[in-house]
Amino acid sequence: MGAWAWxxxxxxxxxxxILIACGRKLGDRSPLVAVGAMVLATLMALAVFLEQLxxxxxxxxRAVWAVGGDRVITAGYTVDRxxxxxxxxxxxxxxxxxxxxxxxxxxxxYYSRFFAFLSLFCAGxxxxxxxxxxxxxLLGWEIIGLCSYLLIGFYFRRRSANMAQMKxxxxxxxxxxxxxxxxxxxxxxxxxxxxxxxxEALVHGKAWSPAAVTLFGLPVPLAVLGALLVFGGPVGxxxxxxLHVWLPDAMEGPTPVSALIHxxxxxxxxVYLVARTYPLxxxxxxxxxxxxxxxxxxxxxxxxxxxxxxxxDIKRILxxxxxxxxxxxxAGLGVLGYTAGFFHLLTHAFFKALLFLGAGSVIHAVHTNNxxxxxxxxxxxxxxxxxxxxxxxxxxGIFPFAGFWSKDEILLEAYHRNAAVYWVxxxxxxxxxxxxxxxxxxxxxxxxxxxxxPEPDPWLEEDxxxxxxxxxxxxxxxxxxxxxxxHESPPxxxxxxxVLAVFSTGVGFLGAPGTGPEGGSWFHHFIxxxxxxxxxxxAPGFSWPVxxxxxxxxLAGILVxxxxxxxRKRYSEQVRSxxxxxxxxxxxxxxxxxxxxxxxxxxxxxxxxxxxxxxTYVVDGxxxxxxxxxxxxxxxxxxxxTYVVDGxxxxxxxxxxxxxxxxxxxxxxxxxxxxxxxxxxxxxxxxxxLWRL
Amino acid sequence: MAEAVAFYGLTAxxxxxxxxxxxxxxxxxxxxxxxxxxxxxxxxxxxxxxxxLAAIQILIYAGAITVLILFxxxxxxxxxxxxxxxxxxxxxLGAITCLVLAALLIAVLTRTPWPQTRSxxxxxxxxxxxxxxxxxxxxxxxxxxxLIVACLVGAIVVARREE
Amino acid sequence: xxxxxxxxxxxxxxxxxxLFAVLTRRNAVAILMGIxxxxxxANINFVAFTxxxxxxxxxxxxxxxxxxxxxxxxxxxxxxxxxxxxxHLETVQVDEINLMKW
Numbered sequence: 001m002g003a004w005a006w007x008x009x010x011x012x013x014x015x016x017x018i019l020i021a022c023g024r025k026l027g028d029r030s031p032l033v034a035v036g037a038m039v040l041a042t043l044m045a046l047a048v049f050l051e052q053l054x055x056x057x058x059x060x061x062r063a064v065w066a067v068g069g070d071r072v073i074t075a076g077y078t079v080d081r082x083x084x085x086x087x088x089x090x091x092x093x094x095x096x097x098x099x100x101x102x103x104x105x106x107x108x109x110y111y112s113r114f115f116a117f118l119s120l121f122c123a124g125x126x127x128x129x130x131x132x133x134x135x136x137x138l139l140g141w142e143i144i145g146l147c148s149y150l151l152i153g154f155y156f157r158r159r160s161a162n163m164a165q166m167k168x169x170x171x172x173x174x175x176x177x178x179x180x181x182x183x184x185x186x187x188x189x190x191x192x193x194x195x196x197x198x199x200e201a202l203v204h205g206k207a208w209s210p211a212a213v214t215l216f217g218l219p220v221p222l223a224v225l226g227a228l229l230v231f232g233g234p235v236g237x238x239x240x241x242x243l244h245v246w247l248p249d250a251m252e253g254p255t256p257v258s259a260l261i262h263x264x265x266x267x268x269x270x271v272y273l274v275a276r277t278y279p280l281x282x283x284x285x286x287x288x289x290x291x292x293x294x295x296x297x298x299x300x301x302x303x304x305x306x307x308x309x310x311x312x313d314i315k316r317i318l319x320x321x322x323x324x325x326x327x328x329x330x331a332g333l334g335v336l337g338y339t340a341g342f343f344h345l346l347t348h349a350f351f352k353a354l355l356f357l358g359a360g361s362v363i364h365a366v367h368t369n370n371x372x373x374x375x376x377x378x379x380x381x382x383x384x385x386x387x388x389x390x391x392x393x394x395x396x397g398i399f400p401f402a403g404f405w406s407k408d409e410i411l412l413e414a415y416h417r418n419a420a421v422y423w424v425x426x427x428x429x430x431x432x433x434x435x436x437x438x439x440x441x442x443x444x445x446x447x448x449x450x451x452x453x454p455e456p457d458p459w460l461e462e463d464x465x466x467x468x469x470x471x472x473x474x475x476x477x478x479x480x481x482x483x484x485x486x487h488e489s490p491p492x493x494x495x496x497x498x499v500l501a502v503f504s505t506g507v508g509f510l511g512a513p514g515t516g517p518e519g520g521s522w523f524h525h526f527i528x529x530x531x532x533x534x535x536x537x538x539a540p541g542f543s544w545p546v547x548x549x550x551x552x553x554x555l556a557g558i559l560v561x562x563x564x565x566x567x568r569k570r571y572s573e574q575v576r577s578x579x580x581x582x583x584x585x586x587x588x589x590x591x592x593x594x595x596x597x598x599x600x601x602x603x604x605x606x607x608x609x610x611x612x613x614x615x616t617y618v619v620d621g622x623x624x625x626x627x628x629x630x631x632x633x634x635x636x637x638x639x640x641x642t643y644v645v646d647g648x649x650x651x652x653x654x655x656x657x658x659x660x661x662x663x664x665x666x667x668x669x670x671x672x673x674x675x676x677x678x679x680x681x682x683x684x685x686x687x688x689x690l691w692r693l
Numbered sequence: 694m695a696e697a698v699a700f701y702g703l704t705a706x707x708x709x710x711x712x713x714x715x716x717x718x719x720x721x722x723x724x725x726x727x728x729x730x731x732x733x734x735x736x737x738x739x740x741x742x743x744x745x746l747a748a749i750q751i752l753i754y755a756g757a758i759t760v761l762i763l764f765x766x767x768x769x770x771x772x773x774x775x776x777x778x779x780x781x782x783x784x785x786l787g788a789i790t791c792l793v794l795a796a797l798l799i800a801v802l803t804r805t806p807w808p809q810t811r812s813x814x815x816x817x818x819x820x821x822x823x824x825x826x827x828x829x830x831x832x833x834x835x836x837x838x839x840l841i842v843a844c845l846v847g848a849i850v851v852a853r854r855e856e
Numbered sequence: 857x858x859x860x861x862x863x864x865x866x867x868x869x870x871x872x873x874x875l876f877a878v879l880t881r882r883n884a885v886a887i888l889m890g891i892x893x894x895x896x897x898a899n900i901n902f903v904a905f906t907x908x909x910x911x912x913x914x915x916x917x918x919x920x921x922x923x924x925x926x927x928x929x930x931x932x933x934x935x936x937x938x939x940x941x942x943x944h945l946e947t948v949q950v951d952e953i954n955l956m957k958w
Contacts, residue, residue, distance in 0.1 A: 708869055712873060715890065720883060720886060765939060769939070781881075802861065810911060848935075
């Protein structure tokens with residue numbers, strides 16, 4: 001089956017082509033094409049996965065793409081346990097979200113375009129997953145970046161969406177550029193971009209030149225530099241600090257997009273990339289690059305969790321939660337928890353997709369994003385509430401849901417390898433439970449408060465009017481023409497929720513201790529980094545104290561939050577009055593956005609002005625000086641021309657005319673004059689001849 | 694002796710009539726004076742044993758060309774030239790040049806030791822001329838005929854009254 | 857005894873007379889008549905040389921005949937030109953025919 005794996009990304013790509021070409025004709029039938037393609041891709045991915053499950057050897061196919069001198073660039077795909085698992089996860093989650101979108105996007109004037117973009121995204125994502133080299137990876141990477149841009153700005157009439165899409169694109173571009181530089185460095189060092197060749201060279205430890213680059217006064221070996229540059233891509237795409245600022249704004253896109261791209265798959269691509277290219281990080285002196293990854297992840301996990309606490313927008317809370325969880329994954333990978341990090345990626349994809357789709361369902365019902373304007377929904381939307389609750393408990397890390405197992409593994413690895421990271425992550429997991437409880441308490445409990453200020457969006461209304469459909473009121477821009485009465489969503493939306501809830505519950509047991517050989521987990525056995533075995537690193541066994549401490553912290557977070565936000569008496573006002581500065585600080589997202597706005601936007605503008613001034617006065621000045629000089633020379637030249645060159649020419653003309661004036665008397669035009677002259681000539685010749693005789 | 698008488702007589706006629714041709718103010722007189730000159734030259738040809746040529750000279754020159762000239766004089770207004778200045782401004786210089794040239798020619802022609810041939814002309818020279826024309830000089834003969842045709846056509850085209 | 861030189865002197869005088877007409881006459885027809893005189897003078901030489909110097913093939917007679925034919929052509933074309941010029945310019949005085957002169 002591995003040989004047929006190339007079909008997996010091709011199905012959604014074909015769907016994209018069909019939808020772009022004749023989406024207008026297909027109209028409401030567009031989802032059938034997209035969902036059909038995704039189902040086929042899922043079946044294909046499942047077949048490939050089952051084959052890997054059966055113990056098949058990794059399959060690599062490559063073809064020569066370009067040849068430059070003695071360096072050959074290949075393109076192809078890799079099927080191994082990691083990519084097969086990832087591909088299956090992407091297709092399963094993708095299919096469910098496609099299904100959900102059928103209901104959610106119903107009536108949108110750009111219905112088929114939406115599915116076209118989603119399909120293209122899936123194609124790009126699967127290309128990234130199955131890539132065999134950095135170059136093919138980059139191909140898929142850029143496609144998903146493009147799709148992210150297109151889908152965040154899907155409501156392109158909205159200015160905030162335009163700003164968000166630009167922000168997302170430019171911010172991730174920073175990371176992508178670093179990654180491109182890293183790939184070029186790899187190519188320069190190894191002469192290839194093929195994973196396998198690079199990794200083999202790395203294992204034998206002969207590839208990196210021992211040269212070091214001095215950065216900020218520190219000697220950085222090239223190996224570390226290369227790894228960190230490549231890590232720039234994941235930092236951007238996976239929203240790690242300091243490039244996380246785009247992800248909350250990306251929630252401007254339709255909720256299924258947030259669920260698929262900005263929670264489950266695309267942002268996970270960064271984590272996947274680190275896992276995929278793990279040898280690059282692992283074979284650095286003292287695993288320095290991995291330590292950097294761990295710290296970036298830990299800091300991200302904590303800061304994002306803090307920021308999530310103070311948000312009121314349900315999707316923003318989930319977005320910060322995503323950033324935080326991605327930080328967990330990175331930290332897991334960084335503390336040598338290769339399996340743990342990837343396992344968390346897998347479980348998180350399911351429960352975060354579930355949470356986003358649940359949030360979408362809620363937004364669909366109440367026409368607002370603000371959790372303060374919800375309340376008491378558990379009674380009105382029982383299925384949504386039930387499934388959301390499962391996702392919530394999974395995210396918070398409560399036994400026995402998926403999040404518990406994966407987070408516990410990360411914490412376990414961190415506990416054994418890097419205590420500081422462990423404590424940071426523990427604090428983050430407390431906050432995770434806290435903000436999620438806050439969200440659930442606000443949205444589903446208490447009494448329904450209703451939207452305070454329904455704000456119609458004039459642009460969007462115009463769009464709907466032109467398309468001749470009724471505004472379906474999705475997102476926060478719905479406008480309550482009739483009093484909003486929350487109601488359960490249609491089955492096409494709730495069924496994916498239920499399926500995802502089942503996954504969110506069950507998938508964690510794959511990583512439960514005792515399910516695999518030697519008391520380890522099955523997933524650990526299934527996916528493990530080979531480099532560990534050679535170096536003699538063994539995964540730490542299950543530890544009761546760590547597990548109980550993790551669970552206890554999560555429960556504590558839930559209880560504290562419930563005391564503050566749930567029930568009758570609310571302590572949140574009191575807390576707010578104690579620490580108003582903290583609330584402001586967190587509400588403003590720790591001033592990251594403001595700082596970037598000041599530094600890069602203002603700074604960029606200031607630099608632009610400076611450069612304009614430079615342009616105006618120096619560059620233009622030079623050009624003008626050259627111009628003036630040329631004109632001056634031209635003037636001088638004209639004088640010379642007029643009086644010297646023209647004078648000479650005129651002189652010749654005058655001389656000729658004068659000569660002609662004289663000589664024309666010779667040319668009488670009278671034949672008898674000529675004959676006379678000729679005769680005289682004859683006479684003279686004869687006389688002269690006779691004289692000589 | 695008779696030959697000498699004939700020669701000097703012919704010479705006197707030729708030179709006297711040619712002076713009339715050159716000097717006469719009246720164009721008709723000049724044209725008519727041309728006839729004795731040409732006839733005298735025909736007489737020379739007879740003396741020189743070219744009887745055929747003499748006949749041609751009389752036929753073409755004295756007959757055709759002189760009549761042609763007379764016609765043209767009559768066709769052009771004021772052709773007699775009596776009311777206009779007959780000569781241009783280079784008469785003195787022209788006269789001197791002509792006299793000097795004549796003197797030089799006479800000097801050169803008479804002082805040159807011409808080779809004297811013992812052989813004589815063929816008996817019947819029209820036959821000799823015809824034979825020469827159709828054997829050794831056939832190409833000039835044909836060229837001549839072409840030239841004459843071209844001249845006749847050209848003369849007609851030039852002189853034709855334009856419609 | 858009349859020899860070659862007699863004829864040559866006579867022809868030289870005739871030639872000079874014809875040349876004088878060509879050089880001094882204003883009337884185009886008179887100039888043509890001068891040309892005829894010069895041609896005849898040349899013819900006399902041809903015929904005289906044939907008799908006294910080179911009688912073979914009667915070359916001089918041939919040349920004289922060709923000259924006569926040419927003279928006839930020249931007279932025809934020249935007189936046609938005179939008539940044409942007269943028709944256009946109302947004159948046969950060659951120094952008055954100066955349309956193409958500066």
